[in-house]
Amino acid sequence: DGGITQSPKYLFRKEGQNVTLSCEQNLNHDAMYWYRQDPGQGLRLIYYSQIVNDFQKGDIAEGYSVSREKKESFPLTVTSAQKNPTAFYLCASSTRTGLRQPQHFGDGTRLSIL
């Protein structure tokens, strides 16, 4: 089945630690996105990538980093510089950006602080 796989489902971070969230898609989509969701709030864009080896900052990129070495994969690293990392992180993909193509989401990773 085609889809977006996020792992792990739950992740715990210690003080000062970097952690990496995985996102893989087999939909052959060009564009991929990372969102952060806090309780009772909508989705806020962290980073997005329109093509391999290229990515742009979203609205809340500080304290996060990404890479896009393969079309299928768009991992997100939450660095120690992100002082409030506890949230639900959602990865999405679409055929293209800005061209009215719906984004499809993975099932999310919940990150908590130990």
Place this chain on the structure above:
Amino acid sequence: GQQLNQSPQSMFIQEGEDVSMNCTSSSIFNTWLWYKQDPGEGPVLLIALYKAGELTSNGRLTAQFGITRKDSFLNISASIPSDVGIYFCAGLIQGAQKLVFGQGTRLTINP
């Protein structure tokens, strides 16, 4: 950033009732999307709208792209327990590369 105002923030209804929610903005949109999110899962696309005035149904769900291109509406008829969840609107502002999301409407159904 750009703002989408989604209302109501929450709804408490009886099973079988109809539901209406909407999203409004001061910006002009060329795409509206409606998603549903169950607890602990990612949003699932319900309906996509691409033209002003467009009215699209998906089972008991009906969504409309407002004539002014600044708003959209989602209606659910004859609600059932599995309709419980958070409904999000999302829009693509004309000329933009990124979706803008509403804050969500949390739907609770009393049996």
